[in-house]
Amino acid sequence: MEISAIKERLSLSEVLKYYHLEPKNSMLHCFYHEDRTASLQVNLEKNFYKCHSCGKSGDVIQFIEDYETSTGSVLSKHEAIKKAESLLINNGKLIIKNTRGTAENLGQTDFSGERSALFLENMFGYFRKALYCSTPAKQYIEKRNLDNSILEIGYNSGQFHHGERKSEELINNAIEVGLLLDKGLINNRTKEKAYQVFGNKCIVFPLKNKSGEIVSFYFRSIIDNNNSKHYYLKNRRGIYPGYPNKDTKKLILTEAIIDCASLLQIKEIIQKGCHTELVEVISCFGTNGLNEEILQAIKNWCHSEQSEESKEIIFCFDNDKAGKEAVKKYAELLKQECSNITLSVVEVPNKDVNETLQLHDETIFTELLEKRKFLFSSEIDKGDSLTLGRQFESLDTQLKSAESAKSAGFFDYAQNDKHSVILNEAKRNEESTKETQWQSATEFLQQKDLLKSLNQLIEQAGIIGEENSRLLLFLITISYLNKSPLHGIVQGSSGSGKTHIISRIADLMPQEDVLRFTRITESSLYNWGEFDLFQKIIIIEDLDGLKEDALYALREFISNQVLRSSVTIKDKKGNNKSSHKIVKGQFSSLSATTKGETYEDNMNRSFIIAINESEEQTEKIISYQNKRVAGIIDKNGEQKAISFIQKIVRNLKHYEVINPYATQIQLPNNVKNKRRLNEMFQSIIKQITILHQYQRETKDNFLITEIEDIENAVEILFESIILKIDELDGSLRQFFEKLKKHFGEKNRQNDTLFTRFDAMEITGFKKSQLQVYLNDLVRLEYLKQIGFANRGFKYKISYNDNIQKVRKGLKEEFAKQIKQLKSETSGSQTEANRKPNHY
Structure with a gap:
């Protein structure tokens, strides 16, 4: 057999199965060197592998040669080719399954019994390759936040029965399964018989039987058509993505296949683990689509040898009336069929699972799972901490x-x-x-300790800890009523709760004034009405998702409170003409980001709050x-x-403020962007004065700031000022301080080195985020990187700065200035009392 034919027919996936190798997220531990973290990437679509650590790479034949050699059986190239050929010859089914999408084999199966599954398998192989050739299809799945490198997705371009692939057997088989419809049509150009393609211009998902064979397809149109979006082959059979494993403890049941596919991309689902319990996902075919086959598969799973008491079905249907009614109906049905099963429901915050995962980070689903609701009162505490609320x-x-x-x-x-x-x-x-x-x-x-009482009330509303930060965010947010509103950016690592805190602060505001956005497109801010953003609060849940044009528009809004654009409109006669569009934006805003210095221009205009x-x-x-x-x-x-x-x-009124002490408080000289920070510092003093409007003196309708307001502003704003001074952003600083605490003293004495695994153990950060922080500290020369990538880098602290000394010095400086202010004010009052009164 020709080498090219072997490479074409033998897939890397089948070779991995032969050697009992199971990649996770397309990664394996490299067999050529000691590999604590998987560094060998396998591309199952292109039949190619590469180790990012040692650089070893190749095709299926090279993989066989390398793997066999690593186990002690030294193979030559010729022997590896013979081994690959034997894998094909010894398994006839493998030949058919691995000649997917080729001109020679697409219709060359004996269409009877189990062979029909092989035809569908070959067809899906063709659909898989067609997806990579279709830009509209790739754009659609990207819009739906689907990853075709993880999921089994194809695309039906409607061309599978043309060209070299066309044969009478292919046509007959396609008609038999329903992929082609014979409607007696004649092609006007060729005068040959023509067929209507079923599921044309649709992405394709395979439905599988109990043996894991493809027995049907689900098609989803990529063209927006409200009348026809979903298609199934005739005599629909099979389950997506497949039958549940009997060892699975938790089974998530979704309403639609795309929702199910969305969940299959989440790491915990891919790795078959949710904490210590196995979890799988299967899909219904809509709100009325829990058919007999799915029901029987669930019953078999429930009544498998493992104890039923440890199993749970989690409904994850759409957040609408039909979805909720379907959950109620199927929960009662499954309770009758599987009496000892635990039933629960996840309430998604958006329309459905797919939209929720489009608009949020995948970690939201972990949170939603933890907050799932149990459906029957008898399901009380079975050792799962999530059920305690039912007690x-x-x-x-x-x-x-x-x-x-x-x-x-x-x-x-x-x-x-x-x-x-x-x-x-x-x-x-x-x-x-x-x-x-x-x-x-x-x-x-009118309370004397207003800020303290307000802070306690904010905690009672559900925002725990972060005492100064939550108060600062509150003051920033209520500034939307002023002529010069303020803006805040909350910065922290992934999963630290930054989005949660800005969302909860927004909950404390009059909801008619709050606008919440997960993303903002490049031109959307220009398209609001002139006063639509006037005296509003804008919450941007993920600043990282905004493109540069959107960030530029946001910066202009923050700086000038207006966007002016030249647009083209049509007059009454239909002629194009230029027009001047204005959007006024007197709004306060809160944003969340994981990145520190990426948005420096936006950060210069905003208060930075570190989680x-x-x-x-x-x-x-x-x-x-x-x-x-x-x-x-x-x-x-x-x-x-x-x-x-x-x-x-709602009871706060807008006032202009006079601060008689404004010239007597100075910011430190080593702060970045001192001019803008000074303006922001005075703004917070102003906000504190406005908050105390029922307790402050007014003069010509101006509120007068007191020294107490300045003292409170220094305390509340202190951490934000430190962030402006510090070269490291908030989460990076906290990460570095943890490293210094464990390695700093030792490092000065013994030149102690540490690995990223040591850093992971000390800080508790995940691998990806930890590596970003280590790279940033190396780039900024706070850490020194030693060694080579293939053996693993080691690090040592090269710059052991003393941020605590800076903090202490800054506190003492502010305390000194405020003390002097109080002393001068007290002296002025004493002098005024000594002067005689003249009537």
């Missing part, structure tokens, strides 16, 4: 039942710690709620989450706090 009623109900039980003598609270804790917590929450109920918003704003990623803050959040799930935190109390803060914001 408790609302605090109001529980408080009454607990007190009733106590008065009836059912238990002694002094001897029952759990109920005692719940009762005491419930009473405290009830008292704090009553406290906010009797106070009006204006009474609250606190310390272990102490993590413990606070986890403790709060656990209490909330256990029913100890009153959710009604949270909502009442949010509503009360919204009333406070």
Whole structure:
């Protein structure tokens, strides 16, 4: 057999199966060197592999030669070719399965019985290759956030029965399965019989039987047509992506195949693991599409040898009326068929799973899984911490039942710690709620320790820790009522909670004034009405997703509060003419980003707030989450706090502010962009003064700033000023401080080296984010990189800066200036009292 024919027919995928090698995310551990982290990438589409560490690469024949040699069986090139040929000859089915999409084999199967599956297998191979040749198809799956390197997706261009591939047998087989429809048509050009292609201009997903063979297809049109989007072959059979494994503990059931495909891209799903439990996904065929085959497959999975009690079905249907009704219907059906199964539902925040994963990072699905709701009251705590919330009623109900039980003598609270804790917590929450109920918003704003009380109220609304940061974000956000609103960028590593905090701050604002965006296209800001963005709050959940043109428009809005563009419009006669479009943007904004210095121009115009990623803050959040799930935190109390803060914001009026001490407070000389930071510093003082408007003196309708406002501004803004001074951004600084804490002292004495695995263990960061931080610190010369890539780099701290000394010095400088201010003010008042009064 020719070498070219072997390479064409034998796929790398089948070779990997022969050697029992299973790549994860297209990666294997290289067999040519010690490889703790998988560095050998396999491209199953192009039948090619390459090790990014040692550089070893090649095709299927080279892979056989290299792998056999690494195991001790030294093979020559000729022997490797013979080995590859034997794999084809010894398995006739392999020859057919691995000649996908070629002119010679597409229709060359005996169409009877199981051979029909081989025809569909060959057809799907052709569809797979067609996807790589179609730009519109690739653009469509990119728009739907689908990754064809992970998923099995094809494209039906409608050309599979033309050219060299065309044969009578191919036509007959295609008609038999329904890929071609004989409608008695004649091609006007060739005068030959023509056929209508089923699923033309559609992406294709395979449906598989219990043996893993393709037995049918699902087609999704890439053309927006509301009347015809979804197609299935006649006599629809099979399940997408396949039958569930009996060892799987959790089975996610989606409404649509594209939703299912979206979940299959998530790492936990790909790796068949959600924490320590196996998880798989299968799809229904719509809200009425849990057919008999799917139901029987689920029943077989439920009643497999493994204990039924440890299994759970998680519904993940669309967030609409039809989806919710389908969940209710199928939950009742499955409860009858599998009595001991646990049933739960994930409520997606957007239209469906695919749209949710388009608009959010994939980590949101992990969060949604943790917050899933269990559907039957009998499903209480089976060892899963996620079910703890089902053990408790609302605090109001529980408080009454607990007190009733106590008065009836059912238990002694002094001897029952759990109920005692719940009762005491419930009473405290009830008292704090009553406290906010009797106070009006204006009474609250007249409190002496207003900022402290407001901060406590923000915490009661569900924002835990980050005391100064949350207060700064609140002050930035309420500035949308002013003529010069403020802007904030929250920076932190992936999964640190940056999007969560800006979203919760937005919840505290009057919702009619809040606009939330996951992404902003290049021209969208120019297309709003003239006053649509006037006195609004804009929340941008992911600044990293904005392209440069969108960032430029945002910068112009922040700087000038207006966008002016020249546009082309049609007059009444249909003629094109130029017009001047204006959009005015008096809005405050909050954005989230993982990147530090990428948006320097935007950051110069905004306050930078770094997420606190310390272990102490993590413990606070986890403790709060656990209490909330256990029913100890009153959710009604949270909502009442949010509503009360919204009333406070609505009661604030816009004032211009005079700061008589503005010339007497100086920022440090070593701060970057001192001019702009000074303006921002004065703006925060102004916001604090406006917040105290019911307590401040007014003069000619101007609020007068007091020294207390400056003191509060310094404390609240201190970390943001440090970030302006520091060369490292917030999360990078926290990462470097952890390294210094463990390696800094040793490094000065013994020149201690550490690897990225040491850094991973110390800091707790994931591999990808950790490598980015290490590279940044090497580039900035804070770390020195030693060694070679194939043996693994080692690092040592080359610049052990002292940011704590900078912080201390800055605090002392501000304290000195404020003390002097108070002293001078006190002296002026004493001097004024000594002067005689003249009437």
